[in-house]
Amino acid sequence: MKTLTITGLALACLLAVGGADAKPRTVADPEAPRALNVEGQVQVQWTDPAQFTELRYSRNRWDAQLGDWVETLAEYLRKQASKMLPEGQKLDVTITDIKRAGDYEPWHGPRLDDVRIMRDIYPPRISLQFTLTDASGQIISQGERKLSDTGYLLNSSLPSNTDPLRYEKRMLDDWLRRELRNDDTTAGL
Structure with a gap:
């Protein structure tokens, strides 16, 4: 009995320590990252997700902010x-807003509270700012x-795809x- 108690206590301590390093549970967590680690030609960062349309106007904010x-x-x-x-070019992107495809419709009852309903009236939207530079640091394009x-629901090639972000990724x-x-502007000629 004493061994079982000590083992249980040790397991509880390990779980508590392991949980301290776990990633944030929500995208709106103030300690969640706001940029990818710097590597390669492309740098991506984002503003505070708590201000994204997906969270601010969601009918189910709790489910909308879950995950990463x-x-x-x-x-x-x-x-x-x-x-x-192309080799030498760099792209810097800041995502300023996201509204994922679909929305929650709580009026269908508690069994569907956490189900994202896909309808034409809930299209995906992403706002971003970007700067594209050449190898010498000259700005090629920005904006x-x-x-x-x-028309996100009209693409017949996506229904078999189960990725919950498939519409945003396609966009x-x-x-x-x-x-x-790949034309003269982006080829650096």
Whole structure:
């Protein structure tokens, strides 16, 4: 009995210590990161997610802020942009707002309180600022973009995809293809 108590106490201590290093549970946690670690040609940071439309106007703020979806989108953006940038160019992006595809409709009752409903009236939107520079540090392009995909439900290739951020990722892919198209401007010629 005494051994069982000591083992239980030791396990509780390990869990408490392990939990101290755990990532924040919500994207709005003040101690959550606001930028990806600096590496490679693409740097991505974001403003306070508590001010994002996704959280400020959500009908279920608790579920909307769960997880690390902001960091996941930032990592995806960096990965995709890194594949497209010519050698020597750098891209710096600041995400200023996100409204994920779909929304919560609590009026369907408690069984659907935490279900994100996809409808045409809830399109994904992302606002960002960016600066694209060449190898010498000269600005090639910069600006602010407000991305939106009002036809997000019409793409027939996505229904089999179960990624909860698939619509936002597709929107980022479309923006990168438009912004970083391989012509004389982005090739540094």
